[in-house]
Amino acid sequence: MAARRLDPMAMQAATERSMININALMRDKEFASIEEANTFLQEVLKEGGPPPAPADTPLKQAQQVAYDAMEATGRRRVELARRALEISEDCADAWVLLAGEETKSLRRALEYARKGVAAGERALGKEYFEEEAGNFWSIIETRPYMRAMITFADLLWASGDKEEAIAVYQKMLRLNPGDNQGVRYILAQYFAEVDRDDIFEAILxxxxxxxxxxxxxxxxxxxxxxxxxxxxxxxxxxxxxxxxxxxxxxxxxxxxxxxxxxxxxxxxxxxxxxxxxxxxxxxxxxxxxxxxxxxxxxxxxxxxx
Structure with a gap:
């Protein structure tokens, strides 16, 4: 029997849940050294992993439901995404999921993605963008916004609004120069179509x-x-x-x-x-x-x- 291929979104959800739980557990601990911290963490993992982090705000509660949606498929994914939005409309991942499941209308998918970007901006706040530009994606809380951004840019490109798509991709690189989402590869493939050789020169x-x-x-x-x-x-x-x-x-x-x-x-x-x-x-x-x-x-x- 062929092995079942893992959904990348489900893998992201599992990874990020674990990271959030570990961060919450370690936040108030004081260790004499990195070695001591690592030993403590290994013991926690041996015992089955850290306890769930407290979801003490509507957005955190919505994000947990969004992770459930990322691990689901089809109609169940849509149901859970909508449930997350009932808890908090600032849940960017829920909008991203709706955009991804919308196969009949590019216009509607684009609108969902646009709402996801706006939700991520509200959730993080203006000061966050000023203080953490360059560190996005490495901070878990920024990832829903970055997923909304790449979804939005991809759909802008598909709809023919290519200059705006390029601008969104470039903003992503300013926020995350480490480029965990492969934006440079996307721009490398698109530069000639929009006659923007300067874009590839910078990538090179x-x-x-x-x-x-x-x-x-x-x-x-x-x-x-x-x-x-x-x-x-x-x-x-x-x-x-x-x-x-x-x-x-x-x-x-x-x-x-x-x-x-x-x-x-x-x-x-x-x-x-x-x-x-x-x-x-x-x-x-x-x-x-x-x-x-x-x-x-x-x-x-x-x-x-």
């Missing part, structure tokens, strides 16, 4: 040696747009082909793309190529001469190999 400074298709093929396209066919673009494509040889097959239509994103991928495999091409194909197609050069150069490299 942060992750120029990254081996993923999102970075290596985007670097190839960026250099082609900047300098045309030549040694720099050729060398970048050679590196990209070594990282993932399947991308040209999908970009050039030699292999048919599936209707949706794969559930998972690994660096260098076909699913990674599919993820990249589904997001970046319009940028390649919109760059004059790029696909013709890709076809010629990739064939030449394959003959040499």
């Amino acid at each position: 400074e942060e992750c120029g040696e990254d081996p993923t298709a999102a970075i290596r093929y985007s670097k190839t396209l960026w250099l082609f747009r900047k300098e045309g066919a030549g040694p720099a673009a050729d060398a970048a494509l050679d590196e990209a082909l070594q990282s993932n040889p399947f991308v040209p097959q999908y970009l050039l239509g030699r292999r048919k793309l599936p209707p949706g994103m794969p559930d998972y991928y690994s660096i260098g495999d076909r699913n990674e190529a599919i993820v990249y091409v589904l997001s970046a194909a319009k940028g390649w197609a919109g760059t004059a001469g790029a696909l013709a050069w890709l076809k010629s150069r990739s064939r030449k490299v394959q003959r040499i190999q």
Whole structure:
């Protein structure tokens, strides 16, 4: 029997519940050293884990229900998300869940996500953004807001409001330069479609040696747009082909793309190529001469190999 694939949202909920419980348990404890604290924590975990943290505000109560919703599926997920909002409309995750389950109306999904962003802003407060910018995501309380932001940005892009989507993605990077949600990869795949080469140039400074298709093929396209066919673009494509040889097959239509994103991928495999091409194909197609050069150069490299 095939193993059941874990829902990423359910995994996030379980992880964050545990972190909240541990933080609540450790908050009022005083330890002589880090070693003593770690020993105490290991003992707690051996005994079955920390007790549930007190949900002493409506928002905390709503968040616990939202975590239940993240661990549920289908109709039950929607029911629990709505229950969380009955407790507190400032529960950003509940709005995110409604947006994710809304498959009939992009407009309605976008409105749910917009409400999620507003809810997260209310929950954190204006001063929080000023004091903790740069630390978002590492602080658990910011994660519902950051999930709302990426959901909002993705839906803005899908609805055609691409400049606003770019602005939201860039705000996320200012709040969380560590980029736990992979926003740089998203922008790397989109930059050419909106004719914003400056976006990728900034990304390249942060992750120029990254081996993923999102970075290596985007670097190839960026250099082609900047300098045309030549040694720099050729060398970048050679590196990209070594990282993932399947991308040209999908970009050039030699292999048919599936209707949706794969559930998972690994660096260098076909699913990674599919993820990249589904997001970046319009940028390649919109760059004059790029696909013709890709076809010629990739064939030449394959003959040499």
